Amino acid sequence: MATQHSRIAARFMVAPSVVLLFLWMIVPLVTTIYFSFLDYKLLVPKPSTWAGFDNYYYFLTDRTFLASILHTLAIVLGVLFITVVGGILLALLMNMPFWGQGIVRVLVIAPFFVMPTVSALVWKNMFMNPVNGMFAHIAKGLGLQPFDFLSQAPLLSIIGIVAWQWLPFATLILLTSLQSLDGEQQEAAEMDGASVLSRFFYLTVPHLTRAVTVVILIQTIFLLAVFAEIFVTTSGGPGTATTTISYLVYIQSLVKYDVGAGSAGGIIAVILANIVAFFAMRMIGKNLDA
């Protein structure tokens, strides 16, 4: 249908985006790979030298590295568990007929629009603070000892904060998916005598599978990179209790100014993210044909 002329024009129109994204993807990444093989510390005034795999060795054998992988996994899996289970329950609830659906929907999705630094600091100070936080006030009101969330259970607290931000996303997508469920099919099954439970397991669950997969993949990409929430609440502490892989790379790079080790860590983070991205891309790619 397209003429030769418009084909050429089309190439020109797509070119700026391709060139820009290519440069954005390749130039910094190649530079990071190059840096990762150098002994290059900004605080040491000596020319950088070739270091081979020393930086990778240093980064991978650092005790904090293994811990940071575990913390990253804990955050990703913890938040995924809460948001997927909570999201399914919430979506099912909100898909039932009740008064004021529009308003409740608006209330439920609101946390998604709160900037990460705001939600982290508000939870840290207004709710989790052991002296002035709301939870401390409630504990004192009940005659209990206030709990210092961010020093007693730092990782769980961060999981809680991040889950609050992402629960709306999961709920909204699962609700959208539920609403596209075929109502006639449901009714037919009901007339054939299928119970509520079997309708749920044989009709609703298979229908939701795809949406749940999308939620898991997209959230994982964002959760692997959680940064601001840790930066403003615990700064990776106490000790290294909440240091994730992203945060560890940041510390090596812009706190310790060890360009070599930071770059090696960055490349390791890229490799880990790519493993997840590989599955995400396949999933989204499949939907492109539909």
Next chain:
Amino acid sequence: MARSTTTNSKVIVTIGAWLVGFLIFFPILWIFLMSFHTEGDAIKSPFAMLASPWTTEAYQAVQTQNSYGKFFMNSVVISVGSTVLALIIGIPAAWSMAFVPGKKTKDLLMWMLSTKMMPAVGVLIPMYLGFKVTGLLDTRTGLVAIGTLINLPIVIWMLYTYFKEIPGEILEAARMDGASLTSEIIHVLTPMALPGIASTLLLNVILSWNEAFWSLQLTTSDAAPLTQFIASFSAPEGLFYAKLSAASTMAIAPILIMGWFSQKQLVRGLTFGAVK
């Protein structure tokens, strides 16, 4: 379904749903309420705080002591600037991929998306050093540039899914009537695609407004947007609850309102069309 739903169960569901909605929304409501009290009252127990006199003191303090307006303007310039630039670059690309698809179009789209999946820490050092050398550190220009690149794949993807829904026959008819490529895009395509372009704009402004990795790493004061300003409360001096509440309320209010308007497009934009 409606047949089996009695009024009784509807009442129960209504109560349950409102309760859950209220609990999820509560932290936002609470900072809103707290922002209208003095610093001294803000750290009192919840009921004592609510009972204390209301004041807009905190809003004035944030404005005069912390020059809130500067950070707000930085946020506006960076989020709108990077979105509009991404749209200018992305509209022609999405147009050509949707209406003149080649063999490689699908691969190209997937590749564009894959740039979103690279973790920012992987390129932190080159970007930081590059910004330092070129003097872009702590400038709006630098952040708009990065924001444009971050937005571009989502912009192209969203526009592509919207453009795909426009029947190609209309464009062909325009071409038959002798419309040039430029006028085809401006006079035929753009008006039809306007709702799609508007929601792409809205979602990307929201995402850029809340972007909190590069804005924390690459700005300190001059170009610092609200994410960075709010982060400065992580090491505060003296009492700050009311000020943090006021600053937060003002930082999230515009985005909340925009977000509520774009609920439907949100799902599509964030799942790259995988869930509609």
